[in-house]
Amino acid sequence: MTTRTSEVLDKSEVLDKGEVLREHAEDAFAAELTALAAQDDRPRPERWALSPWAVATYLLGGELPDGTVITPKYIGPRRIVEVAVTTLATDRALLLLGVPGTAKTWVSEHLAAAISGDSTLLVQGTAGTPEEAVRYGWNYAQLLAHGPSRDALVPSPVMRAMADGKIARVEELTRIPADVQDSLITILSEKTLPIPELGSETQAVRGFNLIATANDRDRGVNELSSALRRRFNTVVLPLPGSLDEEVDIVTRRVNQLGRSLDLPELPGGAEEIRRVVTVFRELRDGITTDGRTKVKTPSGTLSTAEAISVVTNGLALATHFGDGMLRAGDVTTGIVGAVLRDPVADQVVWREYVEGVIRERDGWKDFYRAARENSR
Structure with missing residues (x-):
């Protein structure tokens, strides 16, 4: 690595949050999330930072008893948000479906931020997304030097979410090749990610779930298989009503x-x-x-x-x-x-x-x- 590259990486690691072009939702709205957590006395699912009621309030906006104003992140039918939040509190994954520009990615990010305090466990779907992006990959230097091992394994965002009990996000699911899409089936149904090379597996801990988004206007490169679609509860985000x-x-x-x-x-x-x-x-x-x-x-x-x-x-x-x-x-x-x-x-x-x-x-x-x- 060149000295110049090292300097760039060092600066990015210590970059002040206020200097980034676009903050993650959990950083941009940290004060609101903190205020909600402080006054949230309702039951919370395991490893959730907020209760389902507080998550819905964070997305839809409102005023807390102490006068704190929560700005709306999504303007639309309340029931849609309630169904989406409730889905993530069950063992069903959530599929946000809608035409372009209906805030699918925006809602996905804010749901993950409010529930897990981390919206960065993201797989961006494209026609070239490999299976490793959903399951795991390998550090080939480690693999060649020492053979298959946990140290050589590079976990995907989904695998990390499973291990930590957080929300994983998959954007543009229908643009991902069909065989890669189907690698989610075992994860969503069995809550397990097998690692045959090591004769082991990663099991999802409580709190894990997955949000996927898909565009129903441009149907993408690949339709979802019926087996995969059954693993999701689908919520359609409509265009603004007025x-x-x-x-x-x-x-x-x-x-x-x-x-x-x-x-x-x-x-x-x-x-x-x-x-x-x-x-x-x-x-x-x-x-x-x-x-x-x-x-x-x-x-x-x-x-x-x-x-x-x-x-x-x-x-x-x-x-x-x-x-x-x-x-x-x-x-x-x-x-x-x-x-x-x-x-x-x-x-x-x-x-x-x-x-x-x-x-x-x-x-x-x-x-x-x-x-x-x-x-x-």
């Missing part, structure tokens, strides 16, 4: 991201967020919010997560290259990029929407001009 609800979600996340990126809250933010969300919802639903005009839908998903990205990018443009006020021109560039996934078909959809809906909308003349300019 315009106001989605505006609230986007506003909260943009404010959080803006603080982490040192972006100020700019005048005009509330108006532009509402307009971005309105455009996304109308194109996604195929009808205007007043129900009077049908519109064509583009090929993209136009998710809440994409709306958050568009507004955050607009804030950066207005801060660094604008006049200090968030304007239509700062967000329409991002909207056009989100809509035009198919450069031919989506261009037609966008132009018809701009000319047929935005052009006729009262108070949107600046948005219309910016949309036309940024569409060229």
Whole structure:
């Protein structure tokens, strides 16, 4: 290892939490988790940091008896969160299913943070995810020098969660190859991970469970086998139910991201967020919010997560290259990029929407001009 590389690693190990670009949920909301634990007198499952009631409160928000305000991490039906939390208190794994942008990863991370105090036991699913990422691998230097042994074994995040009684997370489960997916079956049904090379096994201790996420719009590379699907309790996360609800979600996340990126809250933010969300919802639903005009839908998903990205990018443009006020021109560039996934078909959809809906909308003349300019 070079001296320069060593210096980089040393600095990363002592990096102050406030300096990281994105803190883990258990660090970013440590004060709320501590306050909840201090006042949580309800029964807790083995090795849970909080009771199921407190975990739900952490996700949904509320005010504690001492006046501490818990900010909502998920805005949606309370029953969905209650079912998800209850599932993790049983021997069933949890599958969070939904279209892109429904906060599956966000909910998964916060559930793990509230239950285990550790959201980092994560397997990121891709088409190239190997079996070792789910089960275990080997330190080949140790393996060649001393043969198979516990010292040579490299545990996966799932294996570590089993040993420590924590929550493991698997993101984009349906993108993982089918044979790798099925390596979870024994883990979830028998709560055991065999290690044939050592003639031993790792048994899950109480507190262990697994949260997986999957996208039901883009079905990924591989569907789940029926045997694996039976090991999960599936909770479907819906799109925000109303315009106001989605505006609230986007506003909260943009404010959080803006603080982490040192972006100020700019005048005009509330108006532009509402307009971005309105455009996304109308194109996604195929009808205007007043129900009077049908519109064509583009090929993209136009998710809440994409709306958050568009507004955050607009804030950066207005801060660094604008006049200090968030304007239509700062967000329409991002909207056009989100809509035009198919450069031919989506261009037609966008132009018809701009000319047929935005052009006729009262108070949107600046948005219309910016949309036309940024569409060229």
